Amino acid sequence: MARPKSYRELIVWQKAMALARQVYILSEALPKQEAYGLVSQIRRAAVSVASNIAEGYGRLTDLQFRHFLGNARGSLYEMQTQLELAASLNFLDKETERQLMDQASEVARLINGLLAKLRQTASPASTAKPINPASTANPANPADTYVS
Numbered sequence: 001m002a003r004p005k006s007y008r009e010l011i012v013w014q015k016a017m018a019l020a021r022q023v024y025i026l027s028e029a030l031p032k033q034e035a036y037g038l039v040s041q042i043r044r045a046a047v048s049v050a051s052n053i054a055e056g057y058g059r060l061t062d063l064q065f066r067h068f069l070g071n072a073r074g075s076l077y078e079m080q081t082q083l084e085l086a087a088s089l090n091f092l093d094k095e096t097e098r099q100l101m102d103q104a105s106e107v108a109r110l111i112n113g114l115l116a117k118l119r120q121t122a123s124p125a126s127t128a129k130p131i132n133p134a135s136t137a138n139p140a141n142p143a144d145t146y147v148s
Contacts, residue, residue, distance in 0.1 A: 007057035012110035016050035019103045026100065030091045038086055045079035049107065062118045073111045080104050
C-alpha cells in the first residue's frame with residue numbers, strides 16, 4: 001500500500017475530521033445542563049477518532065498503526081452510543097441522529113478497510129514491520145480508499 005506523505009491525505013482522517021466538526025456544531029443544540037456531561041463526552045469521543053488515526057499514522061509499524069486504528073474505532077462506537085443516548089432523551093432529533101450515524105458508519109467502513117489492508121500487508125513472520133511504501137493501491141477495492 002502506498003503510504004501518503006501525511007496523515008492529512010488519509011481519506012479516513014479527512015472524514016473523521018468532518019464528523020468531529022459536525023458533532024461540535026450539532027452538539028450546540030444539546031441542553032446547556034449537559035455541557036459537562038453528555039456534550040463533553042460526545043465531543044471528546046469524536047475528536048479522539050481523528051486524533052488516534054493521526055497518532056497511529058505517526059507510529060513506526062503497521063502493528064502500531066493498527067492498534068491506534070482500533071482505538072479510533074472504539075472511540076467512534078463510543079460516540080455513536082452517546083449520540084443514541086442523546087436522541088433517546090430527545091436531546092437530538094431523529095434526522096440529526098441519522099445524519100451523524102451515517103457519517104460515523106462511513107468512517108467505520110474506512111477504518112475497517114484500512115485495518116484489513118494493513119493486516120493483508122503484514123508479514124507472517126513479523127507483524128511489526130514498517131509500512132511498505134512500495135505497494136500500490138487498487139481503486140476498485142474499498143479497502144484502498146486510503147488517500148485522496
